[in-house]
Amino acid sequence: MGILEGKRILITGVLNDQSLAFATARVAQAEGAQVLLTGFGRGMSITQRVARKLDPTPDVIELDVTVPEHFDNLAAAVTERFGALDGVLHSIGFAPAACLDDDIFLAGWEDVATALQVSAYSLAPLVKSLLPLLEKGSCPSVIGLDFDATVAWPGYNWMGVAKAALESLSRYMAREAGKRGVRVNLVSAGPMRTIAAKSVPGFSDFESVWDGRAPLGWTATDPEPVARSVVALLSDFFPATTGELIHVDGGFHAIGA
Numbered sequence: 001m002g003i004l005e006g007k008r009i010l011i012t013g014v015l016n017d018q019s020l021a022f023a024t025a026r027v028a029q030a031e032g033a034q035v036l037l038t039g040f041g042r043g044m045s046i047t048q049r050v051a052r053k054l055d056p057t058p059d060v061i062e063l064d065v066t067v068p069e070h071f072d073n074l075a076a077a078v079t080e081r082f083g084a085l086d087g088v089l090h091s092i093g094f095a096p097a098a099c100l101d102d103d104i105f106l107a108g109w110e111d112v113a114t115a116l117q118v119s120a121y122s123l124a125p126l127v128k129s130l131l132p133l134l135e136k137g138s139c140p141s142v143i144g145l146d147f148d149a150t151v152a153w154p155g156y157n158w159m160g161v162a163k164a165a166l167e168s169l170s171r172y173m174a175r176e177a178g179k180r181g182v183r184v185n186l187v188s189a190g191p192m193r194t195i196a197a198k199s200v201p202g203f204s205d206f207e208s209v210w211d212g213r214a215p216l217g218w219t220a221t222d223p224e225p226v227a228r229s230v231v232a233l234l235s236d237f238f239p240a241t242t243g244e245l246i247h248v249d250g251g252f253h254a255i256g257a
């Protein structure tokens, strides 16, 4: 029996089969979960195509986190299919190019606002809309994906600021959701070669440094360790853990040089 047997899990952020969310969906199904996906904008048809690589093929619900009505539609769609929810993965990030330029002063407020709205704020309306369903779930769990925001990275700039906001927000969300028995945690992943990562100009620098410094080594093309850790946090095996940030980075964060 898998560790997610009988669980109903919503996974956002599957863009293609390299997405961290896709790997998570695959592992979640292997561990016995029923899975629903969300897709976004023009990527929706790609998500629907990639969903067919999962068995059984999950439904894909539209969710653009900048469109408030989509959260209501999402909650209605989840209610219709599952009636209650045991877990959610927030695997969503975006920053306009100006936010990822090496010059931190280049981006104006509009671009920064987009980065913050999509990559950090969106966790709040997502959880808010799904909270009544999560309350009815069993040992419910919300997970977000982080990239260590305690230091500055080359080119990551406003995305790093958004991740710092996400880290803080996850603690406030844990505080609120905990009153209803819902856990909220983040997984801080090492660099992974995905579409989102390709938009970060300094990304190849992270990759080369990471594998050398991480005590356990690091493979930027293998999402399995991140997926398995997310699944563990979605399971009943961390029942008293919330407001936590778990590093899944080969141990890189613990080593100075």
Ligand SMILES: NC(=O)c1ccc[n+]([C@@H]2O[C@H](COP(=O)([O-])OP(=O)(O)OC[C@H]3O[C@@H](n4cnc5c(N)ncnc54)[C@H](O)[C@@H]3O)[C@@H](O)[C@H]2O)c1
Pocket (backbone or CB within 6 Å): 012, 013, 014, 015, 016, 018, 019, 020, 021, 039, 040, 043, 063, 064, 065, 066, 090, 091, 092, 093, 094, 118, 145, 146, 147, 188, 189, 190, 191, 192, 193, 194, 195, 196, 197
């Ligand atoms: N790849 C890495 O190195 C890495 C490391 C640590 C954390 N993360 C985080 O993991 C998460 C998933 O990213 P990924 O690396 O799998 O890349 P990805 O490109 O596969 O996923 C990013 C997702 O965000 C979605 N998205 C963007 N704008 C959206 C919007 N307005 N509404 C709804 N969805 C939207 C995209 O459709 C896509 O599915 C992100 O939060 C990212 O910051 C990635």
